Amino acid sequence: MNDTKLIDIASALGISVTTVSKALKGYTDISKSTRARVLEMAETMNYIPNSVAVNLRTNETKTIGVIIPATVHHFFSSVLNGILEEAEKRGYLVIILQSNEKYELEKKQLALLIQKRVDGVLMSLSNETDDFTHINEAIRKNTPVVLFDKIAKRVDCSKVVINDAKAAFDAVSYLINKGYKKIAHFRGSYVPQNSIDRFLGYKRALEAHGIEYDSKLVYVCDNNTDFEDGYENAQKIMTENPDIDAIFAITDLVAIGIIKYFNEAGIKTPEQVAVFGFSNWFMSTVISPKLTTIDQPGFEMGHQAVSLLIDEIVDIKEHRPVTHQIIELPTRIIERESTVK
Amino acid sequence: MNDTKLIDIASALGISVTTVSKALKGYTDISKSTRARVLEMAETMNYIPNSVAVNLRTNETKTIGVIIPATVHHFFSSVLNGILEEAEKRGYLVIILQSNEKYELEKKQLALLIQKRVDGVLMSLSNETDDFTHINEAIRKNTPVVLFDKIAKRVDCSKVVINDAKAAFDAVSYLINKGYKKIAHFRGSYVPQNSIDRFLGYKRALEAHGIEYDSKLVYVCDNNTDFEDGYENAQKIMTENPDIDAIFAITDLVAIGIIKYFNEAGIKTPEQVAVFGFSNWFMSTVISPKLTTIDQPGFEMGHQAVSLLIDEIVDIKEHRPVTHQIIELPTRIIERESTVK
DNA sequence: TTTAAAATCGAAAACGTTTTCGAAAACTCC
DNA sequence: GGAGTTTTCGAAAACGTTTTCGATTTTAAA
Numbered sequence: 001m002n003d004t005k006l007i008d009i010a011s012a013l014g015i016s017v018t019t020v021s022k023a024l025k026g027y028t029d030i031s032k033s034t035r036a037r038v039l040e041m042a043e044t045m046n047y048i049p050n051s052v053a054v055n056l057r058t059n060e061t062k063t064i065g066v067i068i069p070a071t072v073h074h075f076f077s078s079v080l081n082g083i084l085e086e087a088e089k090r091g092y093l094v095i096i097l098q099s100n101e102k103y104e105l106e107k108k109q110l111a112l113l114i115q116k117r118v119d120g121v122l123m124s125l126s127n128e129t130d131d132f133t134h135i136n137e138a139i140r141k142n143t144p145v146v147l148f149d150k151i152a153k154r155v156d157c158s159k160v161v162i163n164d165a166k167a168a169f170d171a172v173s174y175l176i177n178k179g180y181k182k183i184a185h186f187r188g189s190y191v192p193q194n195s196i197d198r199f200l201g202y203k204r205a206l207e208a209h210g211i212e213y214d215s216k217l218v219y220v221c222d223n224n225t226d227f228e229d230g231y232e233n234a235q236k237i238m239t240e241n242p243d244i245d246a247i248f249a250i251t252d253l254v255a256i257g258i259i260k261y262f263n264e265a266g267i268k269t270p271e272q273v274a275v276f277g278f279s280n281w282f283m284s285t286v287i288s289p290k291l292t293t294i295d296q297p298g299f300e301m302g303h304q305a306v307s308l309l310i311d312e313i314v315d316i317k318e319h320r321p322v323t324h325q326i327i328e329l330p331t332r333i334i335e336r337e338s339t340v341k
Numbered sequence: 342m343n344d345t346k347l348i349d350i351a352s353a354l355g356i357s358v359t360t361v362s363k364a365l366k367g368y369t370d371i372s373k374s375t376r377a378r379v380l381e382m383a384e385t386m387n388y389i390p391n392s393v394a395v396n397l398r399t400n401e402t403k404t405i406g407v408i409i410p411a412t413v414h415h416f417f418s419s420v421l422n423g424i425l426e427e428a429e430k431r432g433y434l435v436i437i438l439q440s441n442e443k444y445e446l447e448k449k450q451l452a453l454l455i456q457k458r459v460d461g462v463l464m465s466l467s468n469e470t471d472d473f474t475h476i477n478e479a480i481r482k483n484t485p486v487v488l489f490d491k492i493a494k495r496v497d498c499s500k501v502v503i504n505d506a507k508a509a510f511d512a513v514s515y516l517i518n519k520g521y522k523k524i525a526h527f528r529g530s531y532v533p534q535n536s537i538d539r540f541l542g543y544k545r546a547l548e549a550h551g552i553e554y555d556s557k558l559v560y561v562c563d564n565n566t567d568f569e570d571g572y573e574n575a576q577k578i579m580t581e582n583p584d585i586d587a588i589f590a591i592t593d594l595v596a597i598g599i600i601k602y603f604n605e606a607g608i609k610t611p612e613q614v615a616v617f618g619f620s621n622w623f624m625s626t627v628i629s630p631k632l633t634t635i636d637q638p639g640f641e642m643g644h645q646a647v648s649l650l651i652d653e654i655v656d657i658k659e660h661r662p663v664t665h666q667i668i669e670l671p672t673r674i675i676e677r678e679s680t681v682k
Numbered sequence: 683t684t685t686a687a688a689a690t691c692g693a694a695a696a697c698g699t700t701t702t703c704g705a706a707a708a709c710t711c712c
Numbered sequence: 713g714g715a716g717t718t719t720t721c722g723a724a725a726a727c728g729t730t731t732t733c734g735a736t737t738t739t740a741a742a
Contacts, residue, residue, distance in 0.1 A: 003482070005698060016722045021700060031720060051457045052396045053698035056727050061393065063436070063457075072421050073623070077413050084413075084439055093436050093457065095404070098425055116392045116404075116434065141344070227627075256627055263629065282414070283624040286568075286597055288604065346728060357692045362730060370690060394728035397697050689738065696730085708719065 004045040013041055024049075055117065060317065063093045064309060065113035065121040069101045069150060070224055074253065074281045075298050076124070079148065082302020083122065090310050092119070101224075103128040110134050113143075120144040120309045125152060127192045127222075144312040144322070148305040150192055158308045160301050160327040164194045167294045167331040168201025169208075171276050172248050174333055176209045178340075180246035180274055182217070186233055186258070188250045189222035198250055198278065217241060221254045230257020238267065245273055246339070252277035252284045255291055259338065263288075274339040289337035297329050304329070345386040354382055365390075396458065401658065404434045405650060406454035408464040410442045410491060411565055415594065415622050416639050417465070420489065423643020424463065431651050433460070442565075444469035451475050454484075461485040461650045466493060468533045468563075485653040485663070489646040491533050499649045501642055501668040505535045508635045508672040509542025510549075512617050513589050515674055517550045519681075521587035521615055523558070527574055527599070529591045530563035539591055539619065558582060562595045571598020579608065586614055587680070593618035593625045596632055600679065604629075615680040630678035638670050645670070 006017045013020070015034065023030045023038035024047075030038075041047075055061045066083060068076050080096070087094045095118060099106035106126045111134070113121050120143060123135075132155045138145050139157055146158040175183050185202045188195030199218070206213050219237060221229035230249060234257065237244065249255035255277030262269050269275055269289055277284055277293035284291035304327050315322045347358045347365075354361070356375065364371045364379035365388075371379075382388075396402045407424060409417050421437070428435045436459060440447035447467045452475070454462050461484060464476075473496045479486050480498055487499040516524050526543045529536030540559065547554050560578060562570035571590060575598065578585065590596035596618030603610050610616055610630055618625055618634035625632035645668050656663045 007698080017699085018701085018722050018724095019720085022721090025700085027701095029720060034720085048452075048456050050397075050698050052393060052402065053727090054700080055393045056391075056397050056697090056729090057699045057701090059727075072413055072418050072425075077418055080413050080437075081439075084437060088438070093438075093453070095434050095436050096421075096425060097429070097434075098422075111389075112434070115389050260627070283627050286601070286624050287627050288629055348728080358729085359692050359694095359731085360690085363691090366730085368731095372690060375690085391728050394697090395730080397699090397727090398729045398731090400697075683742100685740100685742080687738100687740070689736100691734105691736075693732105693734090695732085697728105700726085702723105702725085704721105704723090706719100706721080708717100710717070711715090712713105 003050070004047045005050070006047075009038060009041050009045060009047060012045065013037055059117075060119050061117050062091060063095060063116075063118045064306070064313075065095045065097065065110075065116070065118040067097045067099055067106060067109050067113070067121065067123040069099050069106070069124055069126040071098065071100075072096075073225075074251075075149075075279050075296065078298030079124075079302040079305075082299040083306050084302075086303045086306035087310075090306065092306075092310060099126045101126040101128060103131070107134045110138055114138055114141065118143070119313045120146070122146055122148060122305050122309055124148050125150040125192070127189055130191060142316060144309060144316060146305050146309045146312070148301055150194055153193065156324060158312060158324045158326065160304045160308065160329065162296055162301075162329050162331050164197035165201040165204070167278070167296075168198040168248070169205045170201075170331075170333060171278070171294055172202050172205035173209065174335075175246045175248065175274065175276060175339065176205065176211065178274070181211070182241075182244045183211075183246040183248060184217040184219065184237055184241065184244045186219050186221050186230060186247060186249045186254050188224075189220065195250060202248055217244065221250060224251070224253070227253050227257030227260065230254030231261045232257075234258040234261040235265070238265070246270075246276065247273060248276045250278055252279045252281040252291060252293055255293070255338075256283065256287055259287055259289070259291070270337070270339050270341055276339055280334050284334075285336070292336045292339040293334050294331050295334050296331055300329055344391070345388045346391070347388075350379060350382050350386060350388060353386065354378055400458075401460050402458050403432060404436060404457075404459045405647070405654075406436045406438065406457070406459040406462040408438045408440055408447060408450050408454070408462065410440050410447070410465055410467040412439065412441075413437075414566075415592075416490075416620050416637065419639030420465075420643040420646075423640040423645075424647050425643075427644045427647035428651075431647065433647075433651060440467045442467040442469060444472070448475045451479055455479055455482065459484070460654045461487070463487055463489060463646050463650055465489050466491040466533070468530055471532055483657060485650060485657060487646050487650045487653070489642055491535055494534065497665060499653060499665045499667065501645045501649065501670065503637055503642075503670050503672050505538035506542040506545070508619070508637075509539040509589070510546045511542075511672075511674060512619070512635055513543050513546035514550065515676075516587045516589065516615065516617060516680065517546065517552065519615070522552070523582075523585045524552075524587040524589060525558040525560065525578055525582065525585045527560050527562050527571060527588060527590045527595050529565075530561065536591060543589055558585065562591060565592070565594070568594050568598030568601065571595030572602045573598075575599040575602040576606070579606070587611075587617065588614060589617045591619055593620045593622040593632060593634055596634070596679075597624065597628055600628055600630070600632070611678070611680050611682055615682075617680055621675050625675075626677070633677045633680040634675050635672050636675050637672055641670055
């Protein structure tokens with residue numbers, strides 16, 4: 001306790017706090033000799049500046065807030081690692097909040113972060129949010145926001161995303177080119193943009209290859225926390241549409257649920273029905289057969305998001321005009337066993 | 342921008358900032374009527390207190406820091422979720438830092454958190470740290486620290502742990518009771534307490550059941566990020582000690598590496614050699630055969646750690662004597678396919 | 683009507699910095 | 713030795729709150 005403050009150094013040296021402060025910060029109007037004395041005294045007295053006081057005076061906290069919609073697992077885990085690494089590199093701390101896919105909570109948490117005076121916030125939208133005034137309000141108040149992964153096209157800010165529609169299109173085209181003909185889709189819920197986009201990619205790929213889209217082949221998996229959804233819908237589809245030969249799943253998690261059911265039910269993957277996942281999560285290489293999937297660069301996404309955000313923070317601080325960027329990270333198909341006969 | 346401040350409300354109402362502040366905080370020496378006027382004006386002017394100023398004045402930040410040694414994956418992911426949930430419930434924000442198993446980084450990050458004036462810090466030690474002066478220093482300066490999972494017995498603070506030695510003892514005893522006789526152990530590196538304790542539990546269980554301990558049957562897996570270690574050591578042990586009939590692995594991750602190798606090499610699990618994991622991570626039920634493991638309550642650990650920490654924070658604030666607790670969370674065996682013939 | 687008690691308010695100090703601006707001291711140059 | 717420069721320093725304001733303590737006003741009691 002009893003941290004040493006500027007005034008302690010000042011009185012120990014018989015000089016003013018002003019001089020001490022300037023000496024420590026390298027102002028040029030302090031003589032070499034007193035600067036040296038201050039530095040030494042600060043060292044021996046183990047001086048550590050009080051960040052809160054500095055924050056108040058300088059009006060910046062060197063802290064960014066992050067709101068993620070889901071529990072820290074799977075994909076967000078990678079993003080978070082990217083965020084933490086880049087933030088550390090740039091000298092910022094990060095406060096994490098999770099909205100549990102609830103709009104009201106997301107709104108409250110954003111307000112909390114602003115109240116805490118974070119310098120900026122990174123967020124991925126909850127499945128529920130279709131009103132963006134809280135975000136626009138934050139931006140209007142000069143707290144920069146950058147959206148990642150689950151974004152809103154209508155919000156004017158920087159974003160880092162993948163092209164979900166294209167990735168899905170590629171995935172389904174791959175399946176078609178491999179000779180699969182009756183391809184089902186296990187989609188996510190109806191609100192999130194990436195769920196919509198992946199569905200559209202699926203649909204367009206079918207149409208582009210002259211396969212008629214059949215709405216009976218799309219099943220909804222809106223539980224993001226375990227693979228039960230994929231498991232149960234796999235069971236369902238095999239009684240309702242036993243003649244499918246491939247499933248394109250919205251996430252690796254549901255894909256794994258599917259494969260688990262198939263394994264238990266004695267349905268051969270990929271011989272009888274192929275399975276294609278999405279995200280390239282860690283366990284997609286653990287399961288057997290190993291899952292073909294789309295590599296979604298979560299770590300890189302976290303990196304870029306932080307980078308954009310901090311760039312914008314300093315632009316604002318230096319009164320430069322801010323320009324919003326939309327970074328689209330490349331995805332690629334990771335071919336493994338679940339689609340290769 | 343241009344947040345409204347106390348003085349704005351005050352001058353709008355023709356009263357002093359003191360009165361406004363008191364009215365907002367419910368002081369009893371403000372009349373009902375002016376209090377009502379202040380509240381209403383604060384509402385219409387959309388007043389939000391400046392947390393930084395409050396922090397400076399009250400000398401608390403309502404923020405806790407968390408230092409985890411490894412990337413946010415697997416076990417720490419669960420702990421983090423528990424931390425976030427409990428912290429939110431108690432009105433604290435959480436700043437996350439990861440030390441990447443480096444002592445120097447851990448030390449630096451702890452100093453950073455203290456400089457930032459967090460009210461307390463939660464940490465799980467890096468594999469490298471065998472010097473605890475940085476932690477003792479933090480505690481001495483009145484920043485409470487609670488250790489979880491990877492702790493140091495010699496640091497005097499609250500801790501929340503599992504009994505690694507007992508859990509390992511139980512696991513190995515279970516294997517012995519199942520009739521396995523030549524049981525290997527894939528241990529972690531030499532410094533971390535839980536690695537040591539699990540090894541000791543293994544050794545004691547053997548001895549308690551009259552099986553001679555053979556140091557040639559313990560292999561070191563010190564890479565915590567993927568399952569290559571388990572995979573490679575599995576390969577190695579089957580040439581060096583092909584007659585083993587069970588392996589007790591320090592984590593599910595290495596257990597999965599083992600199973601992957603066995604699956605590829607055509608070694609039957611558990612018929613030829615059984616595999617026992619540790620932690621009950623998500624994918625232990627994904628792999629085939631499903632993994633028998635020890636359930637390590639990560640979420641609960643996060644919960645309890647935050648709870649202990651915040652209790653201590655308020656004890657210190659109210660000048661009550663602080664008492665350090667050590668909470669030992671129960672573990673249990675989850676029997677699945679990898680050990681049941 | 684006077685006095686004591688209670689209710690209501692505000693001035694000012696404090697939290698620990700940073701930064702502006704002016705003053706004093708030390709040089710330079712003739 | 714005096715005018716002009718350059719170095720070096722510090723007083724004070726500011727960031728936005730909270731809280732102490734005294735002052736004033738109102739109410740109650742006598």
